Amino acid sequence: MPRMRLDKLLAHLNCGSRKEVQAMIRAGRVQVDGVTERDPAAKVDADAAQVVLDGQAQHYQAQRYYMLNKPAGVITASRDERHDTVLELFPEEMRRGLFAVGRLDKDTEGLLLITDDGALSHALMSPARHVDKVYEAEVEGELVPDAAARFAAGLELKDGTVCRPAQLEAAPDLGENWVRVTLREGKYHQVKRMIAAVGGVVVRLRRVELGGLTLDPALAPGAFRALTAQELTLLTQQGK
Numbered sequence: 001m002p003r004m005r006l007d008k009l010l011a012h013l014n015c016g017s018r019k020e021v022q023a024m025i026r027a028g029r030v031q032v033d034g035v036t037e038r039d040p041a042a043k044v045d046a047d048a049a050q051v052v053l054d055g056q057a058q059h060y061q062a063q064r065y066y067m068l069n070k071p072a073g074v075i076t077a078s079r080d081e082r083h084d085t086v087l088e089l090f091p092e093e094m095r096r097g098l099f100a101v102g103r104l105d106k107d108t109e110g111l112l113l114i115t116d117d118g119a120l121s122h123a124l125m126s127p128a129r130h131v132d133k134v135y136e137a138e139v140e141g142e143l144v145p146d147a148a149a150r151f152a153a154g155l156e157l158k159d160g161t162v163c164r165p166a167q168l169e170a171a172p173d174l175g176e177n178w179v180r181v182t183l184r185e186g187k188y189h190q191v192k193r194m195i196a197a198v199g200g201v202v203v204r205l206r207r208v209e210l211g212g213l214t215l216d217p218a219l220a221p222g223a224f225r226a227l228t229a230q231e232l233t234l235l236t237q238q239g240k
């Protein structure tokens, strides 16, 4: 059973920085097994203790799962000599062990799952699992009239690569030149190359869904939050 300091546990649960949660504990906002605990250093059993903050039960997860709204201009890597990385959007003390599930291009924005759960990452990225990924793209140029049918049939890219059937639809709710693309695989620059094969150029791209997980519209570019228990269940079901 992992016994750990109460302030460390609450910070780990994303309730605030270590300093912030210490203040919450001292203010009497935290109960452990029904009793108010004002000592940030109190040791609790992270698996078994019922920890409540401001009336909300907090649950310890041995592994960490975050939804990040990736901004354009950072690369999907843990560390890089020349570029800012998605992991650098997390405070340094949180980074250890975390990595991104899959990859978005430097100029692509949107939903990126950041975790330390290698098994889930592997399951979600496995080509055999067919996990849906939904992208919104702003496109320049005139697409061929049968573009959606060619996506649905399994499009052949300019280099001869054949894609799995995918969905392409106009997205007038986003703007005049926007489309929505749903893929079940993740080849290199896939959306850009598929759109190029039907006559367009992607000028802006963001991912909004991954395996049933939807990008939280309240997350500004560069912001992240822990997945809810419900979101995690959704994802793990996809990974099976």
Ligand code: URA
Pocket: 103, 104, 105, 106, 108, 188, 189, 190, 191, 192, 193, 205
């Ligand atoms: N397809 C692309 O072309 N780029 C991405 O970043 C993701 C999917």
